[in-house]
Every structure is written in C-alpha cells, then in structure tokens.
Amino acid sequence: MAKQAKQLDDLFEDVLKDIYYAEKKILTALPKMAKAAQSRDLKAAFEKHERETQGQVDRLEKIFGLLEQTAKGKKCEAIEGLVKEGQEGIKELKGSPALDAALLATAQAVEHYEISRYGTLIAWAQRLDMPQAAKLLQQTLDEEKMTDEALTELAEAAINAEAQEAA
C-alpha cells in the first residue's frame, strides 16, 4: 500500500475541481457559440444553457462550501480540447450552412463529458455519505441530460437538414 494513498474523498475533490474548471470554461464559450449560431432555436438553446450553467457553477461552489473549501478549478484537458474544437469550427465554417451542425456536435460532446462526470460524482457522494452534495449534483445532471435531449431534437429536426440542403 502506498504511503498516504489517495482515497475516494480525494478523488471526489479532484473531479469536483475538474468539472468546476470545465463549467467556468463553458460559461465563457457559450456566448460565443450563441453569437455564431445561425438558427434562432440553436441560439436560444445556447443562451438558455448559459443561464443554467451559471446555476451549475453556483451549485458546485455550494459543494466546495460543504467540504469547507474554497472553490477552485483544475485544468481539464478534455474540455480545453472540445472548446478549442468549437472555436476552430466557428472560424472555419463561418458562412457555411454546416456551422450549426458543427456547433451542435461540439455542444453534445461537452454535455456528454459533463454527464459522465456528474454521474461519477453522484455515485461517489452517495458512497461518501454526502446526501446534500449528491442532491445538488443530481439537479445538475438532470439539467445536462435535458440539454442533451433538446440538442438532439434540434439536430434531428432542422439543423442537419439545413446543412445538407442550403448553399
């Protein structure tokens, strides 16, 4: 056994910092995605999710508070990569009918990243006997899943068709 081996509560904190970093990053990316989106519905979806994301950041800060810690992020390479992909897409696809489809794909990859992280955190919070944290995390997970479903509906209903048929 390693000295001072990390335990589940250490991992919980690590992933909490990872998703806190990710949410803050997403908060800066969403207004750019909303501005770039061509479809009004997609623009509205990004704007709505920006407001939700602010609430999700607040929940994470509450959980840091439950741990008697100051909220602090830890660089998350996966989100860095996805946000970079989104920014490159905005630049590369400017004026293309496929821009919205690309924005949607990136947004859904981000949602799935968050869904996996919140799923993990909820399981660990339950195991660590932190019911208040688990409840806050569950509220966010529910929102993320609803956002992902809403994006899927947008993708299926209109955006892909526009990308294919326009231009």
Place this chain on the structure above:
Amino acid sequence: MAKQAKQLDDLFEDVLKDIYYAEKKILTALPKMAKAAQSRDLKAAFEKHERETQGQVDRLEKIFGLLEQTAKGKKCEAIEGLVKEGQEGIKELKGSPALDAALLATAQAVEHYEISRYGTLIAWAQRLDMPQAAKLLQQTLDEEKMTDEALTELAEAAINAEAQEAA
C-alpha cells in the same frame, strides 16, 4: 456565403477521422488500464472492451471504404486529455484502493465521448443517405452504451465501496 463552404459531408468525414483517431488511441490505452486494474471484474471489463474496440475500428475502416477513402485519423484533443488523465491516475494512485474508482471514472468519460460522437455521426449519416454507414455506427453505439452501463454497475456494486472501506 464563404467560398467552398464546408458541407455536412465534410463534417461527417472530420468527425469520422476524429473518432478513428480516438478508437486507435483507446486501443493502446485499454491494455494498460486492464493491467493496472485491481478488481478482476474491472480487468475483465477492460479486456472485453479492448476486443470490442478492435471491431469498432474495423467498422470505421469499412465506412472509410464506403466513402472510397483510406482510413485516416485526425488528432482528437479530448481523447488525448482523457487518456493522459488515466495514465496519470495509474501512476499517482498505484497501490491505492481508489485506483479502480479513478480508472472507472476515466473509462466512463471516454465512453460518453464516444457515445456523443457516434450519435452525431448516425444523425448525419441518415441525413446524408448513407444507410450502411448508419447501421455500422449504430452497432458500435449500442456496444458503447452497453459498456457504459456495465461500468456503472461495476462502480455501484463494488469499486467505490472498496475505495472507501479498504486501506
């Protein structure tokens, strides 16, 4: 409208290359994760998924063939970040009872990345009237979802408890 604006078929190819790169990367990471895993069930799950991943790579190569193209990857920063996280976890948590919980969390983040990418590709393949590609992609998506569920079951059943109670 931009000159030579990208269309949905270009995006489809971009994301196909992205997930091809990701699957090949995962194929090199899974044996290391299986080797590091402490629980026999988790080890077996990673070994099983390594075999599945080889089949998923083969399917992607078939789809490149349908497009009359040679299979080619495109660096995917999100997977780079997740695989790096997994490798750091293996090093940092060696000998800790929390190692398996960390491996599981990373594996589930990878699964969710893949689930979002295959979901996107299926929607686009349908729109692009590529039923054969959509069918192959759907087979992989089903496998990825089953893998994610199996990992959730492992996480809930044993691994988290071990991480918390041991040491």
